[in-house]
Amino acid sequence: MALDNLDFTTLAWLSASLTALMTAYLGVFVVLRRITFVGVALSQLAAAGVALSGLINIPCNLGAILLMLGGVTFFAKDHKRDLPSEGLIGSAYVAAGAMAVLFIALAPHADGDMLSLLFGNVLAVNSTDIYLMAASLIFIIVINMLFFKQFMLTAFDPMMAQALGYNVKFWNWLFYFTVGLAIAVAIHSAGALLVFAMLIVPPLIGLSLSQRWNIVCLYYLISALISVGLGVALSVQYDLPTSATITAVVCLFLAATITAKKVSQT
Numbered sequence: 001m002a003l004d005n006l007d008f009t010t011l012a013w014l015s016a017s018l019t020a021l022m023t024a025y026l027g028v029f030v031v032l033r034r035i036t037f038v039g040v041a042l043s044q045l046a047a048a049g050v051a052l053s054g055l056i057n058i059p060c061n062l063g064a065i066l067l068m069l070g071g072v073t074f075f076a077k078d079h080k081r082d083l084p085s086e087g088l089i090g091s092a093y094v095a096a097g098a099m100a101v102l103f104i105a106l107a108p109h110a111d112g113d114m115l116s117l118l119f120g121n122v123l124a125v126n127s128t129d130i131y132l133m134a135a136s137l138i139f140i141i142v143i144n145m146l147f148f149k150q151f152m153l154t155a156f157d158p159m160m161a162q163a164l165g166y167n168v169k170f171w172n173w174l175f176y177f178t179v180g181l182a183i184a185v186a187i188h189s190a191g192a193l194l195v196f197a198m199l200i201v202p203p204l205i206g207l208s209l210s211q212r213w214n215i216v217c218l219y220y221l222i223s224a225l226i227s228v229g230l231g232v233a234l235s236v237q238y239d240l241p242t243s244a245t246i247t248a249v250v251c252l253f254l255a256a257t258i259t260a261k262k263v264s265q266t
Contacts, residue, residue, distance in 0.1 A: 001244050010128065012122040013232050016246055018133040019122075020189040020198045020224035021184035022140055027203035029217060030179065033155050036200060037089050040092045042180050043196045044096035045071040046187040052102035055145050061132065064184035067096070072180040076173035121244045122232070136185045151175055194243035198224060201250045205257050223253050 001050075006014075030039050046064040053063030071092060143150065153161040154171040162168050186195050206220035231246030 008123050009232065009236055011125050011127075012242060013229060014130050015122045015125040015133065015186075015189050016194065016228040016232060016242070017225060018130070018137055019186040019195060020202065020228055021221075022133065022137050022186060023179075023195060023199040024202040024220045024224045025144065025217065026140070026175075026179045026182060027199040028139065028206065028213075028220065029151065029155060029198060031203045031207060037086065037093070038176070039179065039196060039199045041075070041089050041093040041096065042068060042071050042176075042183050043187065043192040043199075044093050044100065044193075045179070046184045047102040047192045048096045048103060049184065050188045051100045051107070054107040056102045060188040061185060064187050065181070068180040068184040069177075071096075072176040076169065076176045078180070121191070122189055122194075122246075123235075124186075129189050133185055133189075136181055138203075140182060143174070143178055145167065147174070191243045194247050197247040197250055201247075201254050202227075205250075205254050208257055208261060223250065223257075227253055 025040070030036060045067045049064035049067035050060045050068065051063075052058075053060045056063075074092065075089065150161075150166060150171045151174075153164070154166055154168045158168045161171070161197070172183040183195050183199070190198075202220035202224040203216070205223040206216035206218070209219045210216050227250035228246055231249040232242060234240060234249070235242040
């Protein structure tokens with residue numbers, strides 16, 4: 001059945017589910033590597049790219065990808081010898097936020113539609129968005145399956161990786177690129193809030209329940225997809241913002257998981 005024949009609720013569920021699948025797996029690396037703020041900064045850069053697209057009249061995804069590539073190249077470099085990396089990432093975040101506001105203000109048609117593109121509206125996605133997100137998901141899965149060993153070694157033992165002859169800077173760049181691609185493709189339909197929530201919260205749920213990689217992936221998948229389904233249903237039923245509702249549901253899922261774990265340990 002063609003996607004064009006699906007109702008808007010089903011398309012919204014597909015869009016949010018693809019966002020969750022693209023970002024949550026990568027989020028496990030992001031959380032374990034303690035580079036959460038990079039995810040925030042890339043989300044903001046992608047949002048600024050969406051705003052830029054409205055100013056210079058280019059496709060939203062192209063604008064998001066262009067600024068994302070700049071951010072990925074910047075974050076993948078080793079800046080420790082110059083300035084603290086946390087400060088540089090924070091500066092990139094606030095600069096991207098300022099750019100997003102300025103681009104919207106300068107755009108000739110800066111109205112509610114532009115704000116909707118920037119902050120996301122999964123109820124307004126179309127089949128083209130779905131196909132692009134599905135293709136990006138397949139690309140991200142293939143890259144991570146082919147280079148899982150390289151990502152693991154360079155992420156958690158870079159000195160050993162360097163001793164074995166791995167180009168740590170390149171593998172860091174490629175990992176950041178997959179994270180940035182997932183964010184850039186999803187940002188204009190899901191919005192920065194939902195994208196970042198799915199990048200961080202489902203992996204935290206999985207890691208709070210297990211330390212085994214496969215089990216962590218299973219838990220984050222279950223929590224992410226349940227949150228998406230419940231969030232879309234609640235938003236349609238009660239006329240609530242869909243991305244914010246899904247985000248609230250997955251955060252409640254995390255709070256309930258942590259509380260249940262603490263209760264079981266007492």
